[in-house]
Amino acid sequence: MARGEGLTWRMETMPLTPPFGPELVVTSDERQVLESFLDFYRRIVVTKLHDVSDADAKRRLVPSETTLAGLLRHLAVVERNWFQHHLAGRPTPPGDADGGWSVEHTSMAELLDDYSRECARSRETAAGYALDDTGSHEQMGAVSLRWIYVHMIDETARHAGHIDILRELTDGSTGVW
Template sequence: MEQPIDPTLGPVLARTGDERAVLDSFLDFHRAVLLRKVRGLSDADAGRRLVPSATTLAGLVKHLTMVERNWFPTLLAPEAGDVYLTATEDAVAHFTIGDEDTVAALVEAYEGACARSRQVVARFDLDHVVPHPQLGEVSVRWILVHMIEETARHAGHADILRELTDGSTGAL
């Protein structure tokens, strides 16, 4: 059985690829960095507040799980009952960790959301446009670039929080 390619190698492997391969590989790279920042931590360490805001390593994973679901399945392929969450809707709740939010459960939920996002977005061309409740319309290309930005920004936050937790630094 062939081993899956390490997503942290994706941007290097896609360096001469088409636009879609480059966008997908950079998003998967930042997704993988986020997961590397939380893996190996206890639930207590992942949920520890180290900055004045409600931001924690566990909270970042929980938030990005919601973001994945929001921008891909809910926006591109909504099902009955799906509601797009705007940035103004109780953003702190997306970072709030409950007793059920173990590192293992959060990682599993995030990996599932990312897998679903990949399935959904693969069905659409980069130029495909969908309505957006705040922006009017957005293209799949714009969504992918936005998600790279959002995920990379929070992976950077996770890098700082992990360094504050146990001194571990770096994307790899």
């Protein structure tokens, strides 16, 4: 399947010009605000990476092993971990044990598809829960969907910033999109 073929993601319908997703919900309820901010950063990740070559995505540009491809795979693993495992109680796939940083044999098209699918699954899973509903975390105990949303906004925004910097180092591309 070609990248994005046959899949529809809410993040693709978010506007690319101001006002952006979060600006459209300034008087909405808490859940709409949380979902909008998370989808906004998810969209930034996808848009910043959609045209990066496999070679550029796997290039190490900083002293650590952080790469564009590694960040994208990590974000897909984080989506699975928090929404599928911790919230919904589903088992963690064995391939996610490394936190998602291993990308040697994976193309950017596959990584983008996986991330977009996981975002859609996360949305679908979260829709079945109220913000006060809880899942379970091995060290923290009960975690609410509200907390998961805030954590995922933080995680996705932080890594979107990393992606922005690495993308600029790769080809000079700057800006949100």
